[in-house]
Amino acid sequence: MTLATSKNLTVLGIVMIVQALALAAGAFFDGTPSTTVDFGVLITSVMAGVGMIFAKGAQSTGGTVPETPEAAARVQAPPTQG
Numbered sequence: 001m002t003l004a005t006s007k008n009l010t011v012l013g014i015v016m017i018v019q020a021l022a023l024a025a026g027a028f029f030d031g032t033p034s035t036t037v038d039f040g041v042l043i044t045s046v047m048a049g050v051g052m053i054f055a056k057g058a059q060s061t062g063g064t065v066p067e068t069p070e071a072a073a074r075v076q077a078p079p080t081q082g
Helices: 007-029 039-054 069-076
Strands: none
Touching: 007 039
16 A cells, blocks of 8 residues: 555645544543534544545546557557548
8 A cells, every 4th residue: 555646635634634633632621521522523534534645646547548558559549530
């Protein structure tokens, strides 16, 4: 498993995890017994942040790169008139 190839996704994932942990810490340490940590939201936010850290950006998917010699030949061939 490799880390993200996009700096933007990596930074966004880290910010999302830090924000989720900060909100949970704020709810835990605010001194009000009625305020509780929503663990469902916390786990979801942390998992989304981890997903963004391991995600690949649009430039690294290789959607327009031919994978076989035959595909490369088709890409280089001039369009036919028909």
